[in-house]
Amino acid sequence: MIGFTTLLYKEVLRFWKVGFQTVAAPVITALLYLLIFSHVLETHVKVYETVSYTAFLVPGLVMMSMLQNAFANSSSSLIQSKVTGSIIFVLLPPISYQAFYLAYVLAAVVRGISVGVGVLLATLWFAPLQFVAPLWIIVFALLGGAIMGSLGVIGGIWADKFDQLAAFQNFLIMPLTFLSGVFYSIHSLPPFWQQVSHFNPIFYMIDGFRHGFFGVSDVSPWHSLVVVSVCFVLLTTLTLVLLKRGYKLRA
Amino acid sequence: MTPAISIRQVTKRFGSVQALAGIDLNVQQGEFFGLLGPNGAGKTTLISALAGLVRLDSGHIEILGCDVVADYRNARRQVGVVPQELVFDPFFSVRETLNIQCGYFGIRQSRGRDAWIDEVLENLDLTAKAKANMRSLSGGMKRRVLVAQALVHRPPVIVLDEPTAGVDVELRQTLWQFIRRLNRDGHTIVLTTHYLEEAESLCTRIAMLKAGRVVALDTTANLLQRFSAHALRLRLSQDARLPPALAQRAEIKEGVCSIPFERFDQIEPLLAELRSCGCHLDELEIGKPDLEDVFVRVMRGQQGSALS
């Protein structure tokens, strides 16, 4: 237990010590998206009757930032310690692979939520927000962060070099997060792309998360919860199997 | 008594390289054990396997009776490994690094834990650097922290993989003093090094590895006796020739003839033989047996009965 809490503490401390880069910078990025998109689209796009475009955009940006930073946390921590060799400090101790998984994923969730809360606070001035069903907000934030934290663990142990991880990020994570309805409702897409979006799990994370704020969404939050939970279980299982085998960690 | 380390029928292959080709070895509790061999012999692979960093193709390793795979958590609690590579976590100070390492091993923050960390720091001359960030330390200092990290959980078995490679004399002395003390206090020590005089003076028993096999295994004293002897080392005058009877026994390297002998009272007849054939000498000294000699012979493949 102490092994687990220490690893979690160390993983949180690791990003917190460089908080400007790991928390403040993504908040500023999200703010820039908000300023630009809301300026350009506010008067042209109306997704739901009761919600202004800027207000619609905020939860999407919050979730997108959370997801990207949760992924970045576990993946960059692992690849850095693999490249420098300091990974052995967590491989030599008697830490079980389950505790290892939990510590990296929870730290990723903590980083994601820190950034998410930062984005939320920074955008409060721009649009009046509602919190119709806060439980949905919390559930999707936790599950989304955990899924991306798991993916980060997988990416971090799979990649041998920084550029392989960058490829993972640029060709998988970024397209999935951008093409998930952050900036628009998928109902505004042509039917073909609507269908495609339904295969993107991140679409459900954002849609369910947004439902918690406005009480309206593209699909039912229960539907989203099922999809997201299934993803979570599958990814967790995969990550645990890899960690148990010591895939790419123990030669 | 349970062996500190028990290695049975261990093999490991990396692609086309057979890094470990069937190793059997026991290290008893309280031993100061040397693991020697040329680069690529498999020393680091063997250490990594017992630390759980490398998965074996076949065979078993136990640390104080705990299998490193089946019972990995207990096995890892019993062993502290100083890795060969100079690695560090740049985010933390020396003390943070050690506190975190303690936590990984499940040791709660307490006065006893702090006192032990202080003691380790003191013994490795690190006290003044306790608050320094790891990044700011010199190579030698980083090496000391690696040693300290391996010791924070007071492991009964301590494994050091080339801890003195590229390290200054001062650290070597500090380090060996401390490690000797830990050995006297009952810790089992396993050491790899390329400094053979270091191994000779520290280790009570030695295994020599070559291409993933143990090619010699015995007490240091026996190895020295078996493969190296006292020798009369002569540098002959310009035109001098050894008498044929002696020339047969001598080994000539770089103009120095070494004539081995077993007892010191054999020297006198040797010298008499030289005198009687009018052989003039420029230099004469008595060479002691040394591990380098043993190492060279064993590696050349004259192992004979090197395994006992």
Ligand SMILES: Nc1ncnc2c1ncn2[C@@H]1O[C@H](COP(=O)(O)OP(=O)(O)O)[C@@H](O)[C@H]1O
């Ligand atoms: N992770 C690895 N991948 C591929 N080959 C390896 C790996 N680790 C060691 N080897 C190879 O195994 C052999 C033994 O290496 P090692 O155990 O490091 O030797 P030593 O420590 O005795 O110098 C070498 O030929 C080395 O190249």
Ligand SMILES: [Mg+2]
């Ligand atoms: Mg080595």
